[in-house]
Amino acid sequence: GENVEQHPxxxxxxxxxxxxxxxxxxxxxxxxxxxxxxxxxxxxxxxxDIRSNVGEKKDQRIAVTLNKTxxxxxxxITETQPEDSAVYFCAASKGNAGKSTxxxxxxxxxxx
Amino acid sequence: NAGVTQTxxxxxxxxxQSMTLLCAQDMNHEYMYWYRQDPGMGxxxxxxxxxxxxxxxxxxxxxxxxxxxxxxxxxxxxxxxAPSQTSVYxxxxxxxxxxxxxxxxxxTRLTVL
Numbered sequence: 001g002e003n004v005e006q007h008p009x010x011x012x013x014x015x016x017x018x019x020x021x022x023x024x025x026x027x028x029x030x031x032x033x034x035x036x037x038x039x040x041x042x043x044x045x046x047x048x049d050i051r052s053n054v055g056e057k058k059d060q061r062i063a064v065t066l067n068k069t070x071x072x073x074x075x076x077i078t079e080t081q082p083e084d085s086a087v088y089f090c091a092a093s094k095g096n097a098g099k100s101t102x103x104x105x106x107x108x109x110x111x112x
Numbered sequence: 113n114a115g116v117t118q119t120x121x122x123x124x125x126x127x128x129q130s131m132t133l134l135c136a137q138d139m140n141h142e143y144m145y146w147y148r149q150d151p152g153m154g155x156x157x158x159x160x161x162x163x164x165x166x167x168x169x170x171x172x173x174x175x176x177x178x179x180x181x182x183x184x185x186x187x188x189x190x191x192x193x194a195p196s197q198t199s200v201y202x203x204x205x206x207x208x209x210x211x212x213x214x215x216x217x218x219x220t221r222l223t224v225l
Contacts, residue, residue: 001171009152032212043202043216044155089154093212099145099170100212104154 006103023090135203
């Protein structure tokens with residue numbers, strides 16, 4: 001089955017700096033790669049996603065890049081703010097198969 | 113729309129007791145999932161369903177059973193709770209086709225003593 005590895009497990013940055021979280025996947029048939037943000041005590045919520053026919057997608061301060069050949073994708077957050085502090089999860093899934101495999105999460109702390 | 117809701121929010125069980133967690137969604141989604149979340153281990157899939165009347169095993173199905181009698185509901189059962197099942201349980205749902213964005217419920221915090 002699919003295996004998703006996520007690094008780093010914890011990340012601390014100063015407000016205004018950039019943060020990068022990386023994930024690798026094992027199943028070359030995976031074609032949908034979402035990123036979820038989970039604030040303390042809350043449910044995970046989708047913040048950005050990318051499909052395998054796209055190399056990069058951007059939404060304001062967040063962007064995701066995908067390298068299908070190397071089977072890795074990354075989340076980039078620029079101009080970080082304290083409210084970006086949360087746990088971020090990457091995931092991989094195959095089209096209409098429904099279920100996703102999640103990474104173990106990255107705890108991001110943005111210091112004011 | 114309420115989205116995805118879960119009942120109960122908290123529960124404390126003794127070892128060997130049984131209970132059922134209820135998940136409901138009002139988005140007419142075909143797919144529903146049950147995850148457990150333990151510290152440092154992300155979200156692990158317990159069971160999932162691709163439609164009414166169907167269920168399938170995920171990564172960590174042992175000790176759990178599920179039922180999807182109605183499209184909008186997905187039940188997770190613990191027949192004989194064990195301390196290892198202490199966790200936060202999340203239900204999620206997603207639609208067929210398009211992307212596989214999953215919408216999560218608020219979670220159920222379960223403690224087994």
